[in-house]
Amino acid sequence: MRTAFKLLVHESDGQRYEDLFVKIMSYSDPDFKPVKAYGNIGDRGNDGWVAKKGRYYQSYAPESLAKNTKSALTKLSEDFEKLKGFWNHLSPVREFYFVVNDKFKGVSPHIYQTVDQLKHLHDLDRSEVFLASQLENKLFSLEHDQIKQVLNSFEPSPPAHSLKVVDFYEVIDEDENNQKDRDDLATEVELKLRNSGSEVAFVKEISFHTVKHWSLVTDRNHRIVDVSATYDVSLSEKAGSVARKKIHHELKPQETDRIRFKLRSKFWADPDGLSLYLIEINVHFNEETAPATFRQTIVNVRPSHISQASFFGGYSPETVTNNKALAREVLELHAGGVGVEDYVVGALESWMLAPDTP
Numbered sequence: 001m002r003t004a005f006k007l008l009v010h011e012s013d014g015q016r017y018e019d020l021f022v023k024i025m026s027y028s029d030p031d032f033k034p035v036k037a038y039g040n041i042g043d044r045g046n047d048g049w050v051a052k053k054g055r056y057y058q059s060y061a062p063e064s065l066a067k068n069t070k071s072a073l074t075k076l077s078e079d080f081e082k083l084k085g086f087w088n089h090l091s092p093v094r095e096f097y098f099v100v101n102d103k104f105k106g107v108s109p110h111i112y113q114t115v116d117q118l119k120h121l122h123d124l125d126r127s128e129v130f131l132a133s134q135l136e137n138k139l140f141s142l143e144h145d146q147i148k149q150v151l152n153s154f155e156p157s158p159p160a161h162s163l164k165v166v167d168f169y170e171v172i173d174e175d176e177n178n179q180k181d182r183d184d185l186a187t188e189v190e191l192k193l194r195n196s197g198s199e200v201a202f203v204k205e206i207s208f209h210t211v212k213h214w215s216l217v218t219d220r221n222h223r224i225v226d227v228s229a230t231y232d233v234s235l236s237e238k239a240g241s242v243a244r245k246k247i248h249h250e251l252k253p254q255e256t257d258r259i260r261f262k263l264r265s266k267f268w269a270d271p272d273g274l275s276l277y278l279i280e281i282n283v284h285f286n287e288e289t290a291p292a293t294f295r296q297t298i299v300n301v302r303p304s305h306i307s308q309a310s311f312f313g314g315y316s317p318e319t320v321t322n323n324k325a326l327a328r329e330v331l332e333l334h335a336g337g338v339g340v341e342d343y344v345v346g347a348l349e350s351w352m353l354a355p356d357t358p
């Protein structure tokens with residue numbers, strides 16, 4: 001709870017900090033009364049008071065206190081004159097507190113000096129600076145339900161529309177190696193979405209951007225056998241190409257959902273090699289102009305054909321050179337944070353260990 005309060009203080013400037021101060025003081029002292037600014041006369045330098053004790057509070061919460069020390073001193077002096085001129089006949093000013101959101105960093109000695117001068121100049125019983133740490137002590141001396149009420153009151157409301165891509169990855173079928181007569185060779189990927197907004201998010205389109213394509217080959221002799229299939233999303237190996245998929249999908253507020261896609265490509269990849277696509281995902285929803293995105297991810301898109309061929313012993317020098325260069329480039333991207341499945345990383349690392357050919 002204290003961490004939540006400190007975060008709240010750091011995010012509260014101006015009126016928001018004054019509202020926080022008033023809320024806590026109203027619980028802490030039943031005699032404390034806030035003062036609402038009225039028209040063009042404002043609050044006459046009084047943000048809250050305890051009338052029977054002649055105790056007055058004045059709030060100051062700039063975005064950066066360190067850069068506004070001069071403004072703070074000016075406001076302090078001018079507002080105190082307003083305060084005394086208007087409120088003194090209602091309840092003589094005996095105590096004055098300059099409430100500052102110092103964001104737990106402390107204030108300039110000039111502010112302490114000016115506040116102390118007010119005490120002597122106006123013959124006050126007390127004149128002090130009231131820091132964020134003192135407001136924290138006030139809050140956590142309250143009853144537990146009051147503390148929760150204060151913190152909950154200042155929690156920001158979720159935006160109406162807020163969709164986030166939580167994850168995007170290739171779905172690995174554990175039994176895939178045992179399926180000798182597969183009818184569907186498409187690569188299946190899963191997209192995990194989170195709607196943290198307060199309204200339903202209507203997903204309208206998913207776009208798959210091919211940022212780059214690599215092909216790792218294994219020197220196999222291909223005899224292509226066609227396989228009939230239904231293409232859900234067809235990728236192009238051409239960098240900069242975009243495959244768009246129109247969908248109609250709803251995500252209720254504060255819910256998470258998963259969507260799967262089958263990725264295919266007309267690129268005739270080596271069935272025992274890797275056909276790697278660096279993909280960028282954009283999720284278009286509602287009428288938002290900016291889509292939800294996710295980090296670039298490398299996906300191995302399996303070929304849409306199967307082959308039957310015999311294996312030739314040894315790899316050609318060109319194959320080794322090509323694959324090592326490819327492996328180095330992809331592994332560097334992975335080290336930099338690009339998502340890659342473990343089996344792809346393992347295959348690439350094995351190529352890095354291959355001996356250089358003469």
